[in-house]
Amino acid sequence: MKKKYSVEEILRILSEEKQTGKTIRGICREHNITEQACYRWRLKYEGVDLKEAMRVKQLEEENRRLKQIIID
Template sequence: MSKRMTESQIVAMLKEAEAGIPIKELCRKHHVGNSTFYKWRAKYGGMELSDVKRLKELEEENRRLKQMYA
């Protein structure tokens, strides 16, 4: 497994947790810490992949606008 997971992998992992797989087991399977899982769940919980892509687009646009006015 790569060191950094993609958004689609994160969403898939969160879906597995929603399906009832124990969090400790998921974290061990995907080689991530419990705290990382909970951070991802706070940020991406309940989102679909299209929502995550839109979030990334908005974050990038916000970054560019901040650079323009800084």
């Protein structure tokens, strides 16, 4: 089963590496995610605060809706 993580959860998971000193492999195992997903999240969200990340997520959703309207 595929679980969608919220932006808050993703940022919290990514911050664990810096705060606790755990390895990526350990963090991924603990949260039952793939290392590939963790590295993809890192590329997308590293250096971004929660407010900016929520705005990006909102814009992506709006873009998806607009594309769907054009398709229909």
